[in-house]
Amino acid sequence: MDRCEECGFEYDLTRAPTAGTAIVQAASEVAAVLSDEAADLRTRRQPETWSPIEYGCHLRDVLLVQRERVLTARRVDRPCFEPMGREERVEHDGYAGQDPRDVVRQLTDAAGLFANVLSRLRPEDWERTVTYRYPTTAERSLRWVAVHTVHEVRHHLGDVRRQLS
Ligand SMILES: [Zn+2]
Numbered sequence: 001m002d003r004c005e006e007c008g009f010e011y012d013l014t015r016a017p018t019a020g021t022a023i024v025q026a027a028s029e030v031a032a033v034l035s036d037e038a039a040d041l042r043t044r045r046q047p048e049t050w051s052p053i054e055y056g057c058h059l060r061d062v063l064l065v066q067r068e069r070v071l072t073a074r075r076v077d078r079p080c081f082e083p084m085g086r087e088e089r090v091e092h093d094g095y096a097g098q099d100p101r102d103v104v105r106q107l108t109d110a111a112g113l114f115a116n117v118l119s120r121l122r123p124e125d126w127e128r129t130v131t132y133r134y135p136t137t138a139e140r141s142l143r144w145v146a147v148h149t150v151h152e153v154r155h156h157l158g159d160v161r162r163q164l165s
Contacts, residue, residue, distance in 0.1 A: 007158050009151045011144070016126055019146035020115030023063070026153040027111035030059060031104045033160050041100050045163055050090070052160045056103045057095035058086060059156055063110035066149045067117050073130050073142055074121075080131040111153075118146055 002011040015022075034041060034056045041052040050058065065084045072079050089095070125142060132140040132148075140148075 004151060004155060007151075007155045009154055011147050011151070013141070013143040013147055015150075016143035016146045019150050020118040022150045023118075023153055024111045024115050026150065026157050027059065027063070027107055030056060030153065030157050030160060031108050033157075033164060034100050034104050034107075036164070037100075039164050042096060050159075051096065052163055053098060053100055053103060054090060054095040055156045055160050056100070056107055057093065057098055058089070059153055060103060060107040060110045061089055061093070062086075062149065062152050063107070063114045066145065067110070067114040069130065070114075070117050070121075070142060070145060073128050073145075074125060078129055078131065078139070081133060083133050114149070 003009070033039070034052060039052070041056075044051045044054075061084065069079075069081050072081075085092075121142065126146075128142050129139050130142070130145065132138060132145065
């Protein structure tokens with residue numbers, strides 16, 4: 001089982017069927033943090049570390065991309081997914097200038113949209129495979145894609161909480 005050294009998340013693939021619920025829950029916690037109007041959401045604590053609003057935009061985009069990837073994997077055999085361009089999007093989509101109220105709403109919707117697609121996977125669909133390019137190029141099951149996405153949201157929830165504590 002893979003484990004994230006930084007946040008301690010464990011990749012337990014047997015938990016994939018609960019991933020949608022876990023993602024909605026963790027995204028709602030990120031949304032709660034980003035709803036604090038008194039909080040400094042826009043300042044980068046270090047030049048190379050995203051601000052809370054940038055993390056929120058990143059998570060929204062992750063959830064939208066993952067939704068499309070899972071939908072693709074249902075109709076295409078062994079698709080290969082290019083990286084989402086996590087760094088480029090910060091500039092291309094102007095993360096730093098976005099309104100936290102919009103991001104909260106969009107993040108919440110993105111989590112619900114992705115969870116809906118996961119909820120419609122049949123038992124055999126979870127074993128469909130994709131080539132995934134992060135953190136290394138490897139063939140992964142949709143179980144892994146779902147659990148990896150739970151990790152993304154939880155990991156960055158920790159990032160924004162640390163910045164605002
Ligand atoms: Zn982690």
